[in-house]
Amino acid sequence: MQGAGPISGSRSFLSKLREGDEIARLITFIFAASVVLITISLVYELWIGSALPRHKFGLHFFVSQDWDPVMDQYGALPFIYGTLVTSAVALLLAIPLGIGASIFLAELAPPRISDTLQFFIDLLAAVPSVIYGLLGIFIIVPLIRNVIYPALNKPFGFLPIFKGPSYGVGFLTAGIVLAIMVIPYIISVSREVLLSVPRDQREAALALGSTRWESTWKVVVPFAKTGIMGSIFLALARALGETMAVTMVVGNSPKIAASLFAPGYSIAAVIANDFTEATGELQTQAYIELGLVLFLLTFILNGLARILIIVTTQKGSKVSN
C-alpha cells in the first residue's frame, strides 16, 4: 500500500483516503467531461439548427449570390466572397510585415530587446475588436478616402481591383484593419518557430561564407517554413472569424464586386447584423448555417496550423539532438 508511511493504517482511515481520491477524481472528471459535452452540444446545435436550409439548398447555398429574405432564398456566396477577400487582403499586408518583424526579433535583436518588443506585440494582440473598429471608422476610412484611393485609383483605376468610386468603407478598409489585427499572431508564432531552429544551421551557413541575411533567408527561414505557414493559417483563422471590426468598416453590402474599394460583407458581419431580426425558421436557420460554415472553416485552419507548428518545432529539436 503506497503512501502508508508512518501512519499505522486502521482500515477505515486508509479506505477513507482512497475514497477521498475517488471523489476528487470523480469531481474533476465531471468538470473535464463537461468541456467535451459543451463542445459536442455546440457542434450539435449548429448542425441541427441549420437543418432546414441545408436540406432545402444543399450545395446551392455556397454558390448562389441571392440572399433574399423577402423571397426566402439564401445563397451565401457574397458573404463567403467578402470573408475571403478581406482575409486575403489582410494576409497580403500582414505576412511580409509580420515575417520581417519576426526575423528581426528572432535573428537580430539581442534577447532583452527581442523579449521586450515581443511583450508589446503580445499587448497588441490583446486589443479588442471593437477598438480596432473604432479606429477603423475614424482613422482608416478617411485615410482610404482621402489618401489611398486617389493614390491608387487615378493611376491604376483601369484595373478591376481599383475601379469605381470610393466610399471610404469597403473590402480594402476591412482588409487593412484585419491586417493590423493579425500581425501579432504571425510575429509571435514565427518568432517562436525561428528561435527553435538549431544554432548549427545558422552557424554552418555563416561558416560557409554567407552573409547574415543569406543565412537567415536561405537556411533558417526555409527550415522553419512549415511553422511559419502554421502561423499564417492561425492568422487566417483569426481574420475569418473577426466580427466587430469588420462590420464597422466593410460597408455591409451583400454584393460581389471586383473592386477593393467597393463595399462588401463577411459571414461574421452579416450574422452580427441580421441574426436578431431573422423572422421565420428558414431565415433564422440560414444564419445558423452561416455560423456552421464559419465554424468549419476556422476549425480546419486551426487544426492545420497546429499540425504545421508542431511538426516544425519537433523537427528543430530532432535535428539538434
Next chain:
Amino acid sequence: MKRTAVLLMAVLVASGVVWAQGLLINGAGASFPYPIYSKWFDVYHQKNGNMQFNYQSVGSGAGIKQVTEGTVDFGASDGPMNDEQLKAYQDKRGSEILHFPTVLGAAVPTYNVPGVSATLNFTPEALAGIFLGKITKWNDPAITGPNKGVNLPGNEIVVVHRSDGSGTTYIWTDYLSKVSDEWKSKVNKATSVNWPVGLGGKGSEGVTALIKQTPNSIGYVELIYAAQNNIPYGTVKNAAGTFVKADLKSVSEAAAGAAKDMPEDFRVSITNAPGKTAYPISSFTWLLIPSKIQDNAKRDAIKGFLTWMLADGQTYAEQLSYAKLPKEVIEKEKKAIAKVQ
C-alpha cells in the same frame, strides 16, 4: 484567500438584491422613433421612479421578431406587421398582437454633396432612379431639372440604405413601389429588400453617420436624424405635383385622410397621400403590444404608459420634429387600450 472569496460572493448576491425593487420592461424595434421613445421613457421614468422602460433601437425587423419570440415585452415598428407576421405571432403565442400608433414621422432624402448646401428638389422618378442604380451621377438631368440654379457636380452618387430590417426601409420602399412600376417589380416593399446598389448602415443612426462621413452620398432617414445632425434634406414632389419639404404641417396633412378612415387594427399606409401640401413619404409608427400580458405589474405599467403617451406624451413630439397623432386616432386608441389584458 477564503475571506476574499466570501466577500466576493456577498457582493455578487447583494448586487442582485439591491436593485431588485423597480420594474424593468424591455422593448426593442424601430430606430425611426428612437429619439422620441428614448425621451418619453426618460420622462416617464422621472415621473414614475420605480418603472424603467429599456428600449433598444435595433430596427423594426428585429422588433417584430423579438416580440413574437417573447424575448422582449413589447416591440416597435414603422412597417405594420403583415398578415403573415400577424398569423405567426398568433400561432406562436396563442393570442393577438396589437398595433398602437405613437407619432407621425417622415422619411427624408438626406444627402452630402460637397459644395451644395441648398435644399434639393427630388421627383419620384429621380429617387427611384437613384436607388435603382440607374441614375449614377449628381448632375444627371433628372436631378438637375428641378434644381435650376444649383451647381451639382458630376460626381458618382453613393447610395446609403439600411443593412438591418427596418421600418424606415418599409416606408421608403412602400413609397417607391407606389411611384415606380420598375421598383415595384424589381425590388418591392419590405423591411428588408434586395438593394440594387449602395452601402448598408446599421439603424437610422448608422445611415446618418455614413452620410455625414461620406461625400456624394444620399440616403433615407427619419426627419429628426437629419435635423439633429445638421445635414441637408430635400423636398419630394407629391401626388398633387408640389415639391414639399417634410415638417409637422406637411406630415400631419398626409395623415388627415387616413385619420378619418382608420381601421380597427390601426395598420395603414399614408405614403403618397393626396393633398396639395402633404409630404408623400410620411408614416405612422407603431408600438407592438401583446394583447395578453401574463405579468400583472408589467401589463399595468404598459397600459399606464400608453395612456400617458396619448396625452402628455404627445406634447413632446413636436420639439423632436415628429407630428402629433390626429385627434380621431387618439380617441380610437384610448378605447383600444382596454384590449390589452
Next chain:
Amino acid sequence: MGARLRWRKFVSNFMLTLTGICAVVSVAVLFFILGYLLFNGGTSINWDFFTKLPKPVGETGGGMANAIVGSAKLLAAASLFGVPIGFFGGIYLAEFSGSKTAGVVRYAADLLNGVPSIVIGIFAFSIVVRPFKTFSTLAGAFALGLMMIPITLRSTEEFLNAVPKMLREGAMALGASKWKTIATVIVPAAYRGILTAILLALARVAGEAAPLLFTAFGNRYWSQGWNQPTAALPEMIYRYAGSPYEDWHRQAWAAGLVLLGFILIINILARTILARGISMPRS
C-alpha cells in the same frame, strides 16, 4: 570578386534593416493606438462618464456607469462559470486522467478555443436566451465563460505538470492522499501560472462585443439582478461609434480608453506575475 561580396553585404544590411523597420512599425502601431485613444478619450473622460446613465438620444451628456457595472457583472459571472470548469478540468487532465481521455478533452478545449465569438453568441442564444425567453446578464456571462474555459483548462494542466516531481513524491512519502497532495502542495506551487492564465482569459473576454449582441442585448438603465438585459462597455462602444452624434463618439473614445486601459493593465499584471515565477511553457 570584391564587388560581388560588397553587393551581398549591402543586400544583407539593407534587408536586415528592413526587418528592423517591420518590427518597429508593428510595435509602433500599439503606441499609436494607445496615444490616439488617450488623446481622444482622455479629453472625454470626466466624472460623469463613470457615474451617470446614458441620456436620451441626441442629448449631450450622460455617461456609461451602467455599462461599467454591467461589464463587471458579466466578467464576474463569466469567471464563476468558466474558471472552475477550466481549473478542475485541468486538474483532472494533469493528475487523474489516462492519455486517451486527456487527448479527447484537450482536443475539445482546443476546438472550443477556435470557435469565432459570434458563433459562441449563436450557441448562447439557443441555449439560454430562447428557453428563458429573455436577454440577460446570465446569457452574456455564459457566452463569455465558455470562451474562458479553454485558456484556463490548458494553462492549469500545463502549470500543474510543470510542478517538480520532487514535491509530489515528497508529499506522497509523508502519507498524504492524492487529493490532499494536489490541494495543499501542487496547486499552491502552480498558482502563479494558473492565476496568470485566469487573468489573461479575463482580459480576452472583457473586450468581446460580438457574443453580447444576442445575449446581453444592451440596456439604457441599470440592469437589475442577473436575468435582465445589460449594457456592457464593448457593446456601447459599438453602438456609439456607429452613430452620427459627436457626443456619442466622444463617449465611445472614452469607453475605448477605459476598456483598453483595463485590458492592458491586466495583461501587464499577468505577465509580470508570471515573469517572477517559473517560466511559462509556450502554448
